[in-house]
Amino acid sequence: MYGQSLVISEVRLTPVLVADPPLLNTQGVHQPYTPRLIIEVVTEGGVTGVGETYGDGKYLELARPFAAGLVGRAVSDLNGLFTLADDVAVNAARVDAAVDVGGLRGVQTADKLRLSVVSGFEVACLDALGKALGLPVHALLGGKVRDAVEYSAYLFYKRAEHPAGTVSEPDDGWGAALDPAGIVAQARLFTERHGFTSFKLKGGVFPPDEEIAAVRALAEAFPGAPLRLDPNGAWSVETSLKVAGEIGDVLEYLEDPALGTPAMAEVAAGASVPLATNMCVTTFEEIPEAFAGDAVQVVLSDHHYWGGLRRTRELAAVCRTFGVAVSMHSNTHLGISLAAMTHVAATVPDLRHACDSHYPWQSEDVLTERTRFVDGRVAVTDTPGLGVELDRDKLAALHARWLDDGFRALRERDDAAAMRVTDPRWVAPAAPRW
Ligand SMILES: O=C([O-])[C@@H](O)[C@@H](O)[C@H](O)[C@@H](O)C(=O)[O-]
Ligand SMILES: [Mg+2]
Incomplete structure (x- = not known):
């Protein structure tokens, strides 16, 4: 060749x-x-x-x-x-x-x-x-140090369906999840379908007490399983500390409870649970302030915005130097990116947390074969290249x-616009929301 x-x-x-x-x-x-x-x-x-x-x-x-x-x-x-x-x-x-x-x-x-x-x-x-x-x-990144990469179940509060007339696909089969029982049921589906053994709940949707109750329900349903909660910076420092105090005992980490490095540093100083981020450390320039202030204990890399797979390894090396853990953030993505994430994650020696992936939520892909999670893990392929076929x-x-999409209504992701379809007065809330 x-x-x-x-x-x-x-x-x-x-x-x-x-x-x-x-x-x-x-x-x-x-x-x-x-x-x-x-x-x-x-x-x-x-x-x-x-x-x-x-x-x-x-x-x-x-x-x-x-x-x-x-x-x-x-x-x-x-x-x-x-x-x-x-x-x-x-x-x-x-x-x-x-x-x-x-x-x-x-x-x-x-x-x-x-x-x-x-x-x-x-x-x-x-x-x-x-x-x-x-x-x-x-192998181009130096070789795998593990044969499979672990991912966590990415739980979301979820409506049963999109507003009538906005989709042509059949029902997605997941149903609604709008309370603790719904979240636990969704987590069970994740374990049945993909074998995940750790869980992340996307928070910042309901008042913190409701999300605390959902995490408590998960801890009861899956005793000892690593749990995370991520409100995307929706809470004040005070609220973050309250939540950390109430459920810190069952959390692996709390992700972006408050917005920005100074607020995260305040929370970190007062909480005993580690803090993770994919919001206040997303570029190399943001690292010095965050690490000097001990604002985050886990950086969730996203190879898309950190500049690729080799930059992700550079980030892992910087984190290692400062005793900060590294894992992976995910946004909606297809199988090509899942393969890329899996290859780079396979080469990072000290990956101690299961990576995030939205992939189970995507019913569509551009690959000939969907990537499978077995026991919550994706096998690291030795097929040349990424090992995927378009x-x-x-x-x-x-x-x-x-x-x-002639009106270009969907070519730009806009979660607030989607909310306005059913709630015309909705505006994305200013942080902190609670
Ligand atoms: O897709 C979402 O709703 C997520 O909230 C995503 O946009 C975030 O970037 C991400 O998953 C996160 O961990 O913050
Ligand atoms: Mg996050």
Whole structure:
């Protein structure tokens, strides 16, 4: 295989809209469809590598010029991706350093926007390189240190269905989960379907006492199971400390109880439960303040916005140096990203917490085969590249849905807009909400 040209001759960008259930968070509710971008790089040697990243307009507008600059470069030139990205201009109107600008995923700096695009291309290049060399992606990252990666069940408060007339797919089969009993029932479904043994509840939806009751109900139903609660910064320091005091005994960690590093540091100083984040530490620039202030004990990396799989390993090394744990955040994603997450997670030696994944909520994918969780784990494949295969018909169908979204109502994820369909007065609440 090796000896063939690794030079990129073509890059294909395919935005898609993927079905998403009515999952609730502090901003609102998920829309019926959510945007993702599928990236393909094709080498002169005839190998195609695939990657995936966020698909909203702010990412697409960067991915297009980036893709044009990639042609003629080698898929092995991974460091070059970052220099190429430096030349992609970011619209100043998109840039905002407020930690809650995007609502749920921290700051939106120009660099983070660029990295969120680079990551999809890096994964596609690694996939192509691995296929050309006959090596799995984890081998290109130094080799796996485990044969399977553990994920946690990602529990959401959830409506039974999207508002009438907004979806054409059949009922998603999960039902509603709007109280402790509903959350426990959902957790049982997760264990039956996928064998998960740790659980994360997306909070910030109902007043804290109701979410405390849901966590207590989970602890009773699954004694000893690692539990987490993540209100996405919806609580004040005082409320965070109250919740930590009440359920800290059953929590593995509390995720982003309060918004921003100073508030997290105050909570951390007064709570005995570790704090995790995918909101106040989402870039390397945010690390010094957070670590110096002991604001977080677990950083939840998201390879999409940290700049890819090799940057994720760099983050893990920095965290290790400072005695901070690392695990993985997830947003709505497809099987390409699940494969990418699994390869990199397989190479991080000190991964002590099960990673997050939204994947069980996605009934659709662009792959020929869905990735399976067995006992809550995804097996690390030794197949060259990522070990996944694109299903062109499925890709075309999800792209057609994106094209059909003539009013562009769904091409930008907007959980508050989805909430307004049933509650016209809804505005995303200011933090702290409680
Ligand atoms: O999809 C959601 O509703 C989540 O709240 C997501 O957007 C978050 O980014 C994420 O899962 C988290 O852990 O904060
Ligand atoms: Mg989170």
